Amino acid sequence: EEDLKVFERQSAEYKCEDAKYLVGDRVYNKQYAQLYFMRLHQLSPVILAKVKELWPGVPVRKILEVEPGVECAVVGTLYKEAKLKPSVLSEYAKDKSLQAHLQGTKFVSGDDSLVLEDEGARMQLGGSRLSPGDFVSGICVAVKGTETEGGHFEVSDVCFPGPAPQPRLEAAHAAGAGAGGAPRGEEGKFVAFVSGLNLGGEKQDSLPLQLFVDYVTGSLGGGAAEGLASRITRTVVVGNTLSSAATRAAGAEAGEGDQAKSGQGKPVSDLKAADLFLTQLASSMPVDLMPGPSDPTNISMPQQPFHRCLLPSMTRYKNVGRVTNPHQFKVDGVSFLGTSGQNIDDIMKYVDHEDRLAAIVSTIEWCHSTPTAPDTVPCFPFADKDPFVTEKECPHVVFVGNQPKLETGMVSGPQGQKIRVVALPSFAETQTCVLVNTHDLSLHPIHFKSL
Structure with missing residues (x-):
């Protein structure tokens, strides 16, 4: 009977809060x-x-x-x-x-x-x-x-100005949250995070990618695995989704004859293959797609959403969110804020330590996700606001993509704030995604490696 049991994917209340990162008229004649x-x-x-x-x-x-x-x-x-x-x-x-x-x-x-x-x-x-x-x-x-x-x-x-005030989570027990292996128990829903897929890369192993999709969509494992997958309410793809080769194809404006001569034909097919791969994910669950350093969008922060024409099959689904970088959202009242890694990568160039988790925590204390913009991080010249300031509300989860390895910790603030901090590794390098439980902010890494 267990084998015949049908699981329905649980839903969660979702609110995207990226409006302040959207750039309307791109006018660059203003001073920083x-x-x-x-x-x-x-x-x-x-x-x-x-x-x-x-x-x-x-x-x-x-x-x-x-x-x-x-x-x-x-x-x-x-x-x-x-x-x-x-x-x-x-x-x-x-x-x-x-x-x-x-x-x-x-x-x-x-x-x-x-x-x-x-x-x-x-x-x-x-x-x-x-x-x-x-x-x-x-x-x-x-x-x-x-x-x-x-x-x-x-x-x-x-x-320092932070940490900012944080809304209390009625159902959460963040004080006892930890990081471990496979999730246990029936409490809570999950948000899956994956970074650095690098789809279209030359030396890409397709098996871990397919295992990841099969896992989060409930097509891998028995009844227990399917039950867990049904509790994943959303997947967030945190930057560097496309390889640099596929990105160059997206920007190619040459004709078919010119492409054949310049070697652009294969990258164009890689872009199409990446679209089909992401469509598998979008056909089963809500997906937020963040741009990153290697993706075909503007390089200056905040990076604007992917253009619909780059991934035509995936973006046909209404549950696909083409979001900005940084990306801010709430799932069942739990607030998330994250970037694709440019802010922390730049901070690490100008500090005398190698602790990336400490650098992420510092951005919480500074109430600013990207303090080195516009000095050493390219940035749009906003005149009426600084969208990277986070003085009004402290998020419950802060994540940064495309980091060298998986690191995580819980940070406690002076006013009772509890923040789960996550440095996400590149999936192409580590074959790792993470699940964050919205009930207790616990984190569970999942590894997919071919033998």
């Missing part, structure tokens, strides 16, 4: 200074409220009002003067042979320093409390200290 101004404007009230709580009695001053020897607090935006930050090299990074070498390069030295800027001026920061190796440009903070005779501001303490 306005984006920094809006970032500070949005985060200043939050920081000032925390300053009054943490440092009662300490006066808050503008940089031009700071007096030597008088302790005060100043709110502004950090700028990191990195001596090794590439400038001319970035022009040559268009060469594919150089991109691979620059991607893993650290631009950190012992001569780096921090500057604080507000609306009217800037000042050099000093002191052991503020190590340049722990920070990047674009972070809004408050610093407490005194100005020295040499004109430097000696920092004695730092205040």
Whole structure:
């Protein structure tokens, strides 16, 4: 009787909150200074409220009002003067042979320093409390200290804007959430995450890909596996869905004769094969498709959704969400926020540690998902807002795709916030996807490897 049991896929209340990342008129004649101004404007009230709580009695001053020897607090935006930050090299990074070498390069030295800027001026920061190796440009903070005779501001303490307030989950028991193997029990629904499929790659093993699709669609295993698959309410594909070869095919404008001469014929067929593969997934369940660094969309953040014509078969389904990067959404009241990895990859170039999970946690404390935009991450020049600011609500799950390995942890905030932090590895490299339980925020990695 168990073999004959029919499972229906469970549904979940879903709300996409990507409206602030959508770019309407793409006008690039504006200066980026306005984006920094809006970032500070949005985060200043939050920081000032925390300053009054943490440092009662300490006066808050503008940089031009700071007096030597008088302790005060100043709110502004950090700028990191990195001596090794590439400038001319970035022009040559268009060469594919150089991109691979620059991607893993650290631009950190012992001569780096921090500057604080507000609306009217800037000042050099000093002191052991503020190590340049722990920070990047674009972070809004408050610093407490005194100005020295040499004109430097000696920092004695730092205040960050986050974590932001977080809505309470009535049904969740996040305090006991963990990460383990196969999910057990009947409580909770799941959201599946997979990153870096790299469909259309030259050395791609199709068996793990097919096993993944069969697993999440309920076509793999017995009754227990089917019952688990029925509790997966949505799959989020987190960037780098297409290989670079398929992406070049999507941008090719040559005719059939020219394609044959330039070798574009096979990449075009790879793009079609990727569409058919994703259609298998979309035919069974809701799917959110995020763009990534190698995908055929704009390179500047926020990346806009895939064009419908690139994946015509998949996008015929109404349950397919062509979403932005970053992507923000809620499933049964549980809030998710994630990127395809550009923000963390860039942060790691300018800090003196290798802890990517700590870098993700820092973006929560900074209330900003991509602080190094527009300095070292390409970004649209917004004039009336900074869409990457997260000061209003702290997500329950923060995920980052296309990372070197799977890492996860639970972060607790001072106001009872519980955040599941996930670094997702490339599926093409690790054959791994993860399931996040919306009941208790537990995480379960699933591995698919051919022998």
